[in-house]
Amino acid sequence: MEKIEVTDNHDYRCMQRCGSKQEFRFPLDGIHMFSSEKLLNIDFRSPDSEIGASDYPCDEIYGGEEPLSEIENRNLRDFATLHKQHIKLYLTFHSYGEYLLYPWGYTSELPSDWETLHALAEEVDAAQVAAGGNPFTIGSSTNVLYAAAGGSDDYMKGVLGIELSYTVELTNTRYGFQLPASLIEPTVTQFFEGVRVFAKYVKENF
DSSP, rough: OOOOOOOOOOOOEEEEEEETTEEEEEEOOOOOOEEEOOOOEGGGGGGGGGGSSOOOOHHHHHHOSSTTTTTTHHHHHHHHHHHTOOEEEEEEEEEEEEEEEESOOOOOOOOOHHHHHHHHHHHHHHHOOOOOOOOOEEHHHHHHTOOTTTEEEEEEHHHOOOSEEEEEEEEEOOOOOOGGGGGGGHHHHHHHHHHHHHHHHHHHHO
């Protein structure tokens, strides 16, 4: 198991002004980061990613000048490409929303194995609920949340061929992106039971 933490170089909240619009930028998780005015999670997009990303630099879903324009994403791509034959499951943890999302984020169409992805996500959700977590909404990003072209989960599955690829939107418990420190351990403890289910599935099926 490889764990990649925050992939940009920000470990604090910063504020900047973009034109007349003041923006607050937060490090959210290992992939979904604001960096150099680009939302790195969107920056994995392909040329046909037409929904869920923006060309406007001040937009929260600005995708950059071109796909993989940011070095942080290129580094992750290179690492995953090098080891793709060994990677059976890709998880990217986000805050927040209580969703278990699988591809695709650029279209409402579903991958051919969506039933497998959905069934596994249901088992994961049942495990974390049994541990005290809230039920998560399960489905593809475009269909149950919103379009998000260029997500790393799409890239890992669609480009690198990693069968099991998910975005986990963790609990918010009324606090939005700023989960209090006192709730971090309970959140991790509850969802780790879901991670156990993922790991068991990989062990038994690959």
